[in-house]
Amino acid sequence: MFRRLYFSLARSSPTLSSPIFHHQYTSLIINHSKPTSITERFTSTPPRFFASYTKMSDSQKPKFTIPPPDKASKPEMLRALEFSMGSSFSNSPICPPPNPLIIVISGPSGVGKDAVIKKLRQVRESLHFVVTATSRPTREGEVDGKDYYFVSEEEFLSMVERNELLEYALVYGDYKGIPKRQIREFMAKGHDIVLRVDVQGAETLRKILGTSAVFIYLVAESELELVERLIDRKTETSEALLVRIATAREEVKHVRDFDYVVVNGEGKLDNAVKLVESIIDAEKAKVQQRRAVI
Numbered sequence: 121m122f123r124r125l126y127f128s129l130a131r132s133s134p135t136l137s138s139p140i141f142h143h144q145y146t147s148l149i150i151n152h153s154k155p156t157s158i159t160e161r162f163t164s165t166p167p168r169f170f171a172s173y174t175k176m177s178d179s180q181k182p183k184f185t186i187p188p189p190d191k192a193s194k195p196e197m198l199r200a201l202e203f204s205m206g207s208s209f210s211n212s213p214i215c216p217p218p219n220p221l222i223i224v225i226s227g228p229s230g231v232g233k234d235a236v237i238k239k240l241r242q243v244r245e246s247l248h249f250v251v252t253a254t255s256r257p258t259r260e261g262e263v264d265g266k267d268y269y270f271v272s273e274e275e276f277l278s279m280v281e282r283n284e285l286l287e288y289a290l291v292y293g294d295y296k297g298i299p300k301r302q303i304r305e306f307m308a309k310g311h312d313i314v315l316r317v318d319v320q321g322a323e324t325l326r327k328i329l330g331t332s333a334v335f336i337y338l339v340a341e342s343e344l345e346l347v348e349r350l351i352d353r354k355t356e357t358s359e360a361l362l363v364r365i366a367t368a369r370e371e372v373k374h375v376r377d378f379d380y381v382v383v384n385g386e387g388k389l390d391n392a393v394k395l396v397e398s399i400i401d402a403e404k405a406k407v408q409q410r411r412a413v414i
């Protein structure tokens with residue numbers, strides 16, 4: 121019945137059935153593949169026909185009916201709706217792509233920063249994990265250029281001289297610093313950046329980056345769990361262990377300076393990694409995006 125009504129209307133309406141109408145109407149076929157930016161989308165002038173159409177008074181505008189959806193093909197419906205709306209439908213994304221993020225992962229010694237990052241690296245290939253420069257000796261299994269850039273103390277200090285580091289610190293007698301160039305290069309390519317720093321480093325980065333970066337604090341479920349993890353790692357002398365435990369006690373007070381806290385419970389590394397992933401996803405969906413500039 122609707123179909124009959126539409127076609128009888130079309131037949132009775134000179135504007136709908138006339139060759140002129142069809143010429144104008146078919147000229148509204150839009151190139152749906154041409155992308156435009158969100159600003160263009162809202163500020164661009166309508167196509168010429170639409171511009172003159174929208175200037176017409178109501179009595180001048182051609183009268184026509186939109187066919188019932190079940191009686192017309194999708195392209196026909198699209199053209200009729202575009203004509204009725206007075207502008208074409210854009211297929212460019214409504215939201216611009218999210219800004220590249222800088223994600224700072226921190227926490228006390230032995231909490232599992234490296235373990236979380238190692239796992240995150242496997243599940244999120246699009247992230248760029250900044251390789252920190254350090255003057256500390258290589259631990260068993262660590263690879264130069266992958267886990268850290270292992271440099272001598274002299275080399276490290278000359279990097280500081282040349283202002284090549286975003287942040288650096290003397291951590292338990294060894295220098296650790298973040299090369300700026302890597303961050304710039306990968307952000308320019310649209311990658312999110314992950315920085316792994318101790319709590320002292322995170323505080324310095326907060327001063328430099330403010331709220332333009334996301335700060336995540338990793339904790340163990342309890343102090344006992346953290347100490348056991350450090351003992352099991354067998355990488356520290358007894359004196360070094362004591363220093364790290366005392367420092368961890370102080371550092372936990374700084375958790376309130378971070379944006380998120382993630383518990384890395386014993387045997388629950390996967391849960392911690394999933395939570396970090398969820399934080400990244402939520403940050404990507406934020407309306408007010410962070411914008412980090414190095």
Ligand SMILES: Nc1ncnc2c1ncn2[C@@H]1O[C@H](COP(=O)(O)OP(=O)(O)OP(=O)(O)O)[C@@H](O)[C@H]1O
Pocket residue numbers: 227228229230231232233234235236349350352353384385386387388389
């Ligand atoms: N969820 C977990 N459950 C059990 N063991 C873990 C967990 N996370 C990490 N570990 C282990 O705890 C030890 C310390 O982890 P890791 O070296 O990653 O800590 P870190 O925070 O990077 O330490 P540092 O700052 O001293 O380098 C490692 O032996 C690691 O395998």
